[in-house]
Amino acid sequence: METIIRMQDVSKTFIGRDDQVEALKGVSLEIGRGDICGIIGMSGAGKSTLVRCLNFLEKPTSGTVFIEERDLSSLSPAQLRQVRREVAMIFQHFNLLMQRNVLDNVCFPMEINGVKKADARKRAKELLEVVGLQDKAKSYPSQLSGGQKQRVAIARALANNPKILLCDEATSALDPTTTKAILHLLQKINREFGITIVIITHEMAVVQEICSHVAILNEGELAEYGSVEEVFAHPKSLAAKKLVFRIEPKEALMESRRCVRIVFRENSSFEPVIANMVLACRTPVNILLADTKDIGGVAHGQMILQLPDDEASAARMLHYLRERKLEVEELPSYMGGGEAGESDV
Amino acid sequence: MFENLMQGQILQMLAEGVVVTLYMTLFSTFFAYVLGLPIGIALVVTSEKGLRPQKVVYKILDIAVNVVRSVPFLILMILLIPLMRLIAGKSYGPTATIVALTLAAAPFVARLVESSLLEVDPGVVEAAQSMGAGLWTIIWKVMLAEAKISLIVGATIALGTVLGYSAMAGAIGGGGLGDIAIRYGYYRYQEDIMIVTVALLILLVQGIQWLGTWLSKKLDRRV
Ligand SMILES: Nc1ncnc2c1ncn2[C@@H]1O[C@H](COP(=O)(O)OP(=O)(O)OP(=O)(O)O)[C@@H](O)[C@H]1O
Ligand SMILES: [Mg+2]
Numbered sequence: 204m205e206t207i208i209r210m211q212d213v214s215k216t217f218i219g220r221d222d223q224v225e226a227l228k229g230v231s232l233e234i235g236r237g238d239i240c241g242i243i244g245m246s247g248a249g250k251s252t253l254v255r256c257l258n259f260l261e262k263p264t265s266g267t268v269f270i271e272e273r274d275l276s277s278l279s280p281a282q283l284r285q286v287r288r289e290v291a292m293i294f295q296h297f298n299l300l301m302q303r304n305v306l307d308n309v310c311f312p313m314e315i316n317g318v319k320k321a322d323a324r325k326r327a328k329e330l331l332e333v334v335g336l337q338d339k340a341k342s343y344p345s346q347l348s349g350g351q352k353q354r355v356a357i358a359r360a361l362a363n364n365p366k367i368l369l370c371d372e373a374t375s376a377l378d379p380t381t382t383k384a385i386l387h388l389l390q391k392i393n394r395e396f397g398i399t400i401v402i403i404t405h406e407m408a409v410v411q412e413i414c415s416h417v418a419i420l421n422e423g424e425l426a427e428y429g430s431v432e433e434v435f436a437h438p439k440s441l442a443a444k445k446l447v448f449r450i451e452p453k454e455a456l457m458e459s460r461r462c463v464r465i466v467f468r469e470n471s472s473f474e475p476v477i478a479n480m481v482l483a484c485r486t487p488v489n490i491l492l493a494d495t496k497d498i499g500g501v502a503h504g505q506m507i508l509q510l511p512d513d514e515a516s517a518a519r520m521l522h523y524l525r526e527r528k529l530e531v532e533e534l535p536s537y538m539g540g541g542e543a544g545e546s547d548v
Numbered sequence: 549m550f551e552n553l554m555q556g557q558i559l560q561m562l563a564e565g566v567v568v569t570l571y572m573t574l575f576s577t578f579f580a581y582v583l584g585l586p587i588g589i590a591l592v593v594t595s596e597k598g599l600r601p602q603k604v605v606y607k608i609l610d611i612a613v614n615v616v617r618s619v620p621f622l623i624l625m626i627l628l629i630p631l632m633r634l635i636a637g638k639s640y641g642p643t644a645t646i647v648a649l650t651l652a653a654a655p656f657v658a659r660l661v662e663s664s665l666l667e668v669d670p671g672v673v674e675a676a677q678s679m680g681a682g683l684w685t686i687i688w689k690v691m692l693a694e695a696k697i698s699l700i701v702g703a704t705i706a707l708g709t710v711l712g713y714s715a716m717a718g719a720i721g722g723g724g725l726g727d728i729a730i731r732y733g734y735y736r737y738q739e740d741i742m743i744v745t746v747a748l749l750i751l752l753v754q755g756i757q758w759l760g761t762w763l764s765k766k767l768d769r770r771v
Contacts, residue, residue: 258678260674260677260678283680284681284682285680286680287677287678287679287680288679288680291678291679292678292679294671294674294675296669296671298669298671298672298674299672299675300672300690300693300694301672301694301769301770302693302694302696302697302769302770303693303769304769311676311679311689312679312680314685314689315676315679315680315681315682315685316680343769343770343771345769345770345771346771363679369678
């Protein structure tokens with residue numbers, strides 16, 4: 204893997220009038236060229252701060268960021284502006300120029316970059332085709348829907364041929380269908396232009412949809428980082444577990460004793476498996492959580508089951524599931540509530 | 549009651565009054581923007597949340613603007629007599645009044661510009677920064693361009709206010725409609741002339757307001 208972004212021990216402290224907030228606490232992170240890296244965490248975890256440090260819109264209090272091995276903290280303001288032309292950004296609220304039409308919005312970064320007007324317009328038109336808005340070139344942002352505005356913002360972000368695209372909650376203001384469409388557009392951009400994408404979100408679904416890697420941020424610290432497959436299948440930290448299970452450990456699972464988590468990958472369709480297991484063992488199970496998706500006829504996702512108290516039936520069920528090549532994990536830390544898990548954060 | 553108005557020279561005087569009032573208002577407002585626009589921009593840029601926070605510069609500008617705005621206009625005119633002599637060659641008459649009006653209106657204009665620019669969505673400014681835009685590009689192409697409509701509305705307010713001040717300046721020999729209203733209405737009890745003069749002032753203010761509203765509606769792209 205060739206590293207394109209390297210964060211080195213980045214801390215950021217905001218000093219207010221009578222308090223200070225440590226938004227980032229010594230975060231180190233390497234993002235590979237061509238990755239789609241999701242940054243996920245609770246509100247206030249420091250996600251926006253982290254991404255704003257990647258183009259030095261926010262200067263870290265300590266530590267630094269390298270973009271293609273250029274240390275941003277060592278650059279002059281002019282050099283920094285040059286790097287920013289290679290690191291585009293899109294936002295939750297689109298941030299388009301309301302007094303300019305769509306075409307001129309897309310031309311704006313090229314104006315900044317000193318591209319000739321005629322060339323800029325030509326490229327802007329091509330980009331509007333990429334995002335499927337060629338017929339809206341003369342419209343003004345106020346005449347567009349949220350999804351269309353984000354498409355304009357994406358076209359604008361691509362104008363200067365960036366190597367990296369930063370997305371801060373780019374889909375949070377959109378409905379689920381539009382969110383999907385925008386995510387797929389980002390995926391297409393990643394594939395076709397080889398642009399590395401960093402995408403902030405607080406929804407695991409977004410990560411599952413398009414990301415190759417995921418960083419989990421918890422109270423300013425990097426709790427976990429790895430490929431989506433890996434983090435999803437074996438979350439180690441409590442923060443990761445909370446996000447993957449989408450449940451507060453102290454709540455629903457507190458009472459339950461024998462819980463297992465099943466991860467579905469390529470080879471199984473979950474409904475018959477569970478139904479068949481119940482039939483074969485003649486004992487009911489509780490489904491505490493089912494979060495699965497059918498992708499091309501194959502189940503992907505996870506399920507948390509509460510097995511019967513009776514040891515023998517429980518063992519039989521575990522055996523049944525493992526025999527079917529499912530990944531089954533017993534969840535000891537969930538039996539006694541959340542406390543036991545706290546130590547491994 | 550309106551017999552005074554039938555005299556040709558009175559009509560001519562009123563027409564000249566309108567021209568002089570417009571002359572003073574337009575030039576003073578123009579020069580007030582020449583001074584006030586950069587100050588307004590500087591206030592926004594150097595403020596704590598601005599693009600180049602400069603505590604000391606901001607404080608100095610902020611206080612200077614407040615001080616000049618607090619001085620009553622008539623006092624300011626008297627204080628400025630030496631400056632008016634220097635620039636216009638005399639201490640009365642329309643051109644001298646422009647000097648006083650400009651200085652009185654500049655801090656007001658600076659505040660109008662400041663508040664218009666503060667209305668610009670910080671997210672859009674941040675987007676421009678993330679594209680690698682420099683300070684001047686952001687001021688010119690983002691802040692002023694996005695605040696265009698609010699700036700026009702502000703300019704309309706400024707014109708109306710300066711017109712009112714110019715009438716007040718008439719009281720101490722400034723010329724224009726205010727001068728006529730005071731000379732004929734107040735000193736000579738020719739109420740008809742005073743009423744017509746005031747009506748003309750109202751019409752001018754209305755006209756400016758109408759023009760400003762029309763222009764801002766026509767240019768606004770936010771629908
Ligand atoms: N400019 C600032 N001044 C002071 N505190 C700030 C500033 N920006 C962020 N913070 C604080 O830093 C912490 C992290 O904020 P950040 O915006 O990075 O969180 P986030 O993970 O993006 O949250 P959300 O999901 O709500 O957007 C918060 O406690 C926030 O209040
Ligand atoms: Mg945020």
